[in-house]
Structures are given as structure tokens and as C-alpha cells.
Amino acid sequence: MSDVVQGSKQGVSVSDAKRSGVTDAVLGFFANHYPAIFAVAGCVALWQFVVWFFAVPTFMAPSPVEVFYAFGENGAILWANLLPTLLEAFLGFIFGNLIAILLAVWFVYSSTAEKAFYPIAVIIKSIPIIALAPILVLIFGNGIAPKIIIAGLICFFPTLVNMVQGLKAASPAMLDLMRVLSASNSEVFWKVRLPASLPFLFAALKIAATSSVMGAIVAEWIGSSYGLGALIIEATYNFRSPLLYATVVIAAGLAVALFFVVSFIESKVVRWKPDAQH
Amino acid sequence: MSEMLGAAQMMQPVRHTEAAGSAVSVKNLHIRFGSKGSEFTALSDVSVEVPEGALVTMLGPSGCGKSTLLRAVADLVHVSDGSISVLGQPPKKAREGRDFAFVFQEATLLPWRSAIDNVSLPLEVGKHSSSQPTADPEEMLALVGLKGREKALPHELSGGMRQRVAIARALITRPRILLMDEPFGALDEITRDKLNEELLRLWQETGTTILFVTHSIPEAVFLGQYVLMLESHPGRVKEFMKVELPYPRKLAMRDTVEFIRITAKLRALLEEC
Ligand SMILES: Nc1ncnc2c1ncn2[C@@H]1O[C@H](COP(=O)(O)OP(=O)(O)OP(=O)(O)O)[C@@H](O)[C@H]1O
Ligand SMILES: [Mg+2]
Numbered sequence: 001m002s003d004v005v006q007g008s009k010q011g012v013s014v015s016d017a018k019r020s021g022v023t024d025a026v027l028g029f030f031a032n033h034y035p036a037i038f039a040v041a042g043c044v045a046l047w048q049f050v051v052w053f054f055a056v057p058t059f060m061a062p063s064p065v066e067v068f069y070a071f072g073e074n075g076a077i078l079w080a081n082l083l084p085t086l087l088e089a090f091l092g093f094i095f096g097n098l099i100a101i102l103l104a105v106w107f108v109y110s111s112t113a114e115k116a117f118y119p120i121a122v123i124i125k126s127i128p129i130i131a132l133a134p135i136l137v138l139i140f141g142n143g144i145a146p147k148i149i150i151a152g153l154i155c156f157f158p159t160l161v162n163m164v165q166g167l168k169a170a171s172p173a174m175l176d177l178m179r180v181l182s183a184s185n186s187e188v189f190w191k192v193r194l195p196a197s198l199p200f201l202f203a204a205l206k207i208a209a210t211s212s213v214m215g216a217i218v219a220e221w222i223g224s225s226y227g228l229g230a231l232i233i234e235a236t237y238n239f240r241s242p243l244l245y246a247t248v249v250i251a252a253g254l255a256v257a258l259f260f261v262v263s264f265i266e267s268k269v270v271r272w273k274p275d276a277q278h
Numbered sequence: 279m280s281e282m283l284g285a286a287q288m289m290q291p292v293r294h295t296e297a298a299g300s301a302v303s304v305k306n307l308h309i310r311f312g313s314k315g316s317e318f319t320a321l322s323d324v325s326v327e328v329p330e331g332a333l334v335t336m337l338g339p340s341g342c343g344k345s346t347l348l349r350a351v352a353d354l355v356h357v358s359d360g361s362i363s364v365l366g367q368p369p370k371k372a373r374e375g376r377d378f379a380f381v382f383q384e385a386t387l388l389p390w391r392s393a394i395d396n397v398s399l400p401l402e403v404g405k406h407s408s409s410q411p412t413a414d415p416e417e418m419l420a421l422v423g424l425k426g427r428e429k430a431l432p433h434e435l436s437g438g439m440r441q442r443v444a445i446a447r448a449l450i451t452r453p454r455i456l457l458m459d460e461p462f463g464a465l466d467e468i469t470r471d472k473l474n475e476e477l478l479r480l481w482q483e484t485g486t487t488i489l490f491v492t493h494s495i496p497e498a499v500f501l502g503q504y505v506l507m508l509e510s511h512p513g514r515v516k517e518f519m520k521v522e523l524p525y526p527r528k529l530a531m532r533d534t535v536e537f538i539r540i541t542a543k544l545r546a547l548l549e550e551c
Contacts, residue, residue, distance in 0.1 A: 173384060174386055174388065176349075176354055176380070176382070176386075177380070177382070179353075179354060179373075180352055180353075180354070180378075180379070181376075181399070181400050181403050181404045182373055182376070182403075182405065183403035183404050184403075184404070184405075187402075187404070191403060192388065195388070195390045198390075270390075271390070271431070272390045272431050272433060273389065273431075273433040
């Protein structure tokens with residue numbers, strides 16, 4: 001806990017120099033999003049009011065203020081459980097998407113491979129993740145492996161579908177152009193097909209960023225003693241509702257943070273308009 | 279556009295090795311699409327000789343096979359029967375030797391590349407000998423009047439500008455033959471007129487052989503040293519005629535009696551197709 005506080009204090013002093021820039025950014029953000037901010041604030045206020053007005057017991061539904069205090073009281077626990085979940089989600093995201101991308105490349109160049117393995121991918125996708133988790137825990141034990149696999153599996157399918165579509169998105173005219181230039185297959189891939197697929201890929205990666213967190217948490221529900229998923233289960237069984245709510249907020253925050261990281265990278269990488277020709 | 283006047287001089291004349299030879303020679307060409315049974319004949323027994331350094335415009339009703347003929351010369355469609363020779367070689371050899379460049383109806387720029395990077399694409403791909411003379415991408419962009427827009431992405435350029443980038447890209451390898459499939463079809467008339475004049479100047483200064491498909495009879499007559507007319511069902515040669523108008527041609531020439539006589543004759547021919 002003390003580490004965390006120190007860390008954030010350091011952060012403030014470093015960014016002091018950029019204070020005005022940060023203030024501008026905050027003001028700009030507020031100016032752009034004030035309807036959403038007011039709506040969220042309204043919902044929280046309503047929640048507080050309902051809990052207070054009907055005197056709802058804390059174990060059933062804590063008030064926002066109680067949840068807020070739960071962050072402070074359980075800061076160390078939340079932080080300790082956030083890191084493993086982040087690690088699982090991140091590794092699952094990397095491996096799931098990497099395998100999906102490589103498979104998509106193979107599918108695009110070999111229709112036999114596509115015909116053979118696409119149905120299997122669909123079948124795997126159709127198995128409910130929650131049903132897959134116990135199976136993987138039985139096979140791989142209680143460690144980090146089954147969590148990474150589930151987080152990866154949940155990323156895998158949308159990326160595969162989008163990447164196959166993206167790699168086929170290069171217009172026939174562009175491929176004609178490359179042929180007139182006698183470009184090799186690998187040149188066509190690196191200079192046309194891959195760049196043309198990036199908007200499709202990032203659309204999938206944004207979905208994967210949030211669902212990888214979900215996958216990691218679901219995996220932690222089954223036979224795990226750490227992670228946000230395990231914390232959710234534990235807090236529920238012990239009627240520690242404010243902690244439960246705080247954990248849910250952290251989990252959502254983690255997913256949103258990953259989403260914005262991917263969006264940011266996308267805005268740096270994909271700077272063109274896909275339909276420039278028309 | 280005026281900067282193009284001076285810039286055009288930067289284009290060095292293409293070396294003519296076999297003077298007055300045939301740039302493109304098409305003999306008894308048949309092109310059929312589809313599989314046996316549901317075959318469709320796009321071109322039937324087409325024979326054309328394009329002299330080196332000539333500017334041939336191609337006219338014909340929609341779907342008669344103009345694009346198909348051009349694409350066959352460029353080794354983009356499979357030849358069913360007959361033969362094509364490009365500078366004395368099969369189209370595949372000519373393609374690999376970068377003897378021709380193709381300008382499509384749409385600019386087909388890579389949207390993630392800036393104007394200058396699109397122009398230099400031909401220098402980055404394909405195996406081409408380093409002895410082959412190439413032009414400087416910046417010079418090429420200046421030649422088509424896009425100095426200062428080097429870093430612009432395609433979606434930041436107008437349709438006419440994009441097409442000019444595509445032309446600069448085609449010229450960068452200093453091809454001996456330019457194949458152009460309705461390159462100005464999507465442009466407004468004023469831009470089109472300007473680019474027509476520039477194309478003529480470029481042709482006269484470089485000696486490049488040009489095959490130019492168009493839907494516009496005036497454009498075909500204004501540009502063409504020869505007009506090749508195809509008719510459809512199946513696609514075949516209707517007429518191959520020399521345009522008896524002197525170069526250099528100015529836009530005002532389109533109002534002369536002689537010009538109008540030729541366009542009228544072609545229009546009558548086209549109606550028969
Ligand atoms: N890849 C293909 N597969 C099957 N049929 C084709 C193919 N390409 C062209 N065709 C057919 O060949 C015929 C000639 O087409 P082509 O595109 O050469 O016509 P065009 O003269 O260029 O027409 P337009 O003036 O409209 O551009 C058309 O009937 C077309 O449907
Ligand atoms: Mg056509």
C-alpha cells in the first residue's frame with residue numbers, strides 16, 4: 001500500500017511542470033463529455049438516495065459512500081489482486097490475438113487450411129467460456145496457465161474473423177497494381193494486405209481488450225485464491241458488499257483502461273481514411 | 279498547372295532501341311472468361327499493331343472489351359488464344375522488365391501512404407535492375423503540379439490530385455509504354471482538359487508509347503494519333519484510323535471544322551457498333 005501512495009506522489013511531482021497542459025486536458029475532457037459526466041453523477045446520486053431512503057442494509061447493497069470508503073480500507077488487497085488479473089488478461093490478450101493473427105494469415109493464403117480449421121474455431125467459440133474454465137483447471141491446475149488460456153480464448157475468435165476479413169479487404173485494383181509492378185507475394189503482404197487489415201484488426205483488438213479482463217476474472221472464479229475474480233467470490237461469501245462493489249469498479253476500470261490503451265495505439269497507427277478512393 | 283510546363287523538361291527522352299518498331303503487337307487475340315460450358319467471349323480475333331512512340335486512343339461501347347485488351351497487354355488477364363508481344367517480348371517479360379506502367383480509372387493509391395510515398399512505391403517493390411533509369415519522386419510530383427503536397431495522405435487530396443499522383447507513380451520508372459484505362463473518366467471537364475494537354479506535352483517530350491482508353495469521342499480525337507474502335511458481342515476491331523490533325527494540339531483545336539468532322543465520323547461509327 002505504502003508503495004502505491006509513494007508512487008503516485010512521485011507521479012504528481014514529475015507532472016507538476018506540465019500542470020497547465022494537464023489542466024487544459026482535463027477541462028477539454030469535461031467540455032467534451034459533460035453530458036456523460038452529469039449522467040453518471042446523477043446515477044450515483046440516485047443510488048445513494050435509494051439506499052438511504054429505503055434504509056437498504058449494507059450487505060445487500062452498499063451506498064456509493066461506503067464503496068468509496070471500501071477503496072481506502074481495502075486498497076492493499078485490491079492492488080494485490082489487481083496485478084495478477086492484469087497480468088493474466090495482458091498475456092491472454094497477447095497470445096490469443098497473436099495466434100488469431102497468425103492463423104488468419106495462414107487461412108488467407110491457404111483455403112484448405114481455412115476450410116479445415118475454421119469450423120473448429122467456430123466450435124471452440126460456441127463452448128461457453130464458463131463451462132470451459134473447470135475443464136482447463138482440471139488439466140492445467142490452479143496456476144496462472146488456465147487463466148491466460150481463457151483470457152486468450154475469449155480474444156481469439158473476434159480477432160480471427162476480423163483479421164481474415166481485413167487481409168482480404170485490399171481492393172482488387174490495388175492487387176492489380178502490385179502485379180503490374182511485379183511485386184512478390186511477401187511485398188504484397190507487407191505493403192498492401194497487412195496495412196489494409198489494420199482498421200479491421202484494431203476493431204477486434206478493442207473488443208479483445210475488454211473481454212480479456214472478463215476472461216481472466218471468470219477463470220479466477222474457479223479454483224483460484226488470488227485475482228479480482230477470486231476477490232469477488234470471497235467478498236460475496238463473506239457479505240463484504242462494499243469490497244465486492246469496489247472490486248467490480250476496479251475490474252471495470254481495468255477493462256476501460258486497456259480499451260483506451262488500444263484506442264490510443266490505433267490513433268497513432270491508423271491515420272488514414274480507409275475509403276480514400278471514393 | 280503552369281509549373282508543369284517547365285517541369286516537363288525534366289523528363290528525359292526514352293531511349294529508342296528499335297526505332298519505328300512495334301511497341302505492342304496483338305495477333306488474332308481471343309480472350310474468354312468463365313469455365314467450359316458457360317464461356318463468355320470478351321475478345322474475338324483482335325489484331326492491332328501499335329508503332330513505337332504512337333499515341334493510340336481506344337473507343338467502344340461499354341463492355342466491348344477495351345479494358346480487357348489493355349489488361350491483356352499488361353499481363354493482368356489470361357490470353358486464351360493468339361499472341362501479344364510487347365516490345366518484342368511476351369507481356370510477362372515486359373512486365374517484369376518494367377517496360378510499361380498502368381494507370382487505372384481510379385487512382386488506386388495506398389491510403390496509408392503519403393503522396394510522395396505512393397509515387398515511390400514502384401521503386402520499393404519488384405525486382406528491377408538498378409541500371410534501370412528512374413526518376414526522383416519529388417521531381418515527379420512537381421511534374422504533375424503537386425509540389426508542396428508531398429506529405430499529404432490520399433484522403434486529403436482531391437480526385438484530380440489523386441489521379442495526378444497515380445500518373446506520377448506510373449512515370450517514375452520511366453516506362454516506354456503507358457497503358458491508361460479511362461484515367462480521367464472520373465474528373466471534371468476543366469481538370470480533364472488540363473491533364474489532356476499535359477499528357478500530350480509529356481508524350482511529345484518523352485516519346486513514350488501510350489494506349490489510352492476513353493469513353494469520350496472528343497478526348498479520343500484530341501489526344502489520339504490513332505483511334506482504335508472496338509465493337510461488342512463479341513469484342514473485335516471495328517476501325518483503326520489515323521487522326522489527321524497536326525501536333526502540337528491546343529484545346530481550341532476542338533472547335534475547328536476538321537476536328538468536328540472526325541468526331542462526327544467516329545460517332546456515326548460508334549452508333550453502328
Ligand atoms: N474477370 C472477368 N470475368 C468474367 N467476365 C469478365 C471479366 N472481365 C471482363 N469481363 C467481361 O468482358 C467484357 C468486356 O469487359 P471490359 O471491362 O473489357 O469492357 P470495357 O470495354 O472496358 O467496358 P467499359 O467501357 O464499361 O469499361 C464484359 O462483358 C465483361 O463482363
Ligand atoms: Mg473498362
